[in-house]
Amino acid sequence: MKAVVIGAHLNREDVEPIARAIPVGDLFVSGFEVADDRPLGDRDLLLQVADLRARLLDRATFIAIRYGFAARSAEDVVAKCAGLAPRWRGLLIAHREEVEMTLKAAAAAPPSRPDRRDFASGAAYMRALHESAHAVDVDPQFRGGVERTLLPLTTQHRWIHRDDSSVELAMLVRRRDLDAVRAAGEQLRRDFATVPFLLSGPWPLEVFADDHQQ
């Protein structure tokens, strides 16, 4: 058996009996046991893990570990995660009552995608792709609407450029404010009927626990 690692949690009871709780220092890492020969790309497995994430989040806020880490043993999990545990513990205590919400909006005017044939090297092409994604923005009036209606309901927020066709707003929100955030989303939909956007969540700590997004 191997365990698909799902997240890091403050307490054992935040994990069990939904998933297996693997102690790592003062924390617990959740795992979902599957047969050794079951590929991680299995569609049903992906859906099962997504469902487990949602059920674990209903129980308590946790730090999401990106899909793709399957441990052969508890020792394997400890070896990979022990060094991160002190930082994770601080985040989990600080954000115990918060979850993430995401607003993904289509770019106002998507730039033309760089053509690989226009670049002498792969590195230059990658830089151009990166710059192209960062040049993307949403309609300024829509951004203003988001800043007026949604941001006052967040404790932290971050605009993220993931690709050249959309911009994403990651928000930390108190659990008690989730309904107000959804209502603000409905208001935005009425005010900006022509702007394609998706407000989704709640999600575990993903962006705000990831060093690469800092």
Place this chain on the structure above:
Amino acid sequence: MTEPTQEITLLETLDHLLDRGVVIAGEATISVGDVDLLYLGLNIVLANIDALVRTTKP
């Protein structure tokens, strides 16, 4: 037949599963056959936006 909103919710859920959260060093890249799942995740993002545009057009 699934509703467009259900499809978007599913795509968004998979996008978060595959492309969000803490990366454990050396464990993020997985493949299905010859297709890197991170690449698959990127396609989900693009498909997601494409679906958004389609479903919100008058």
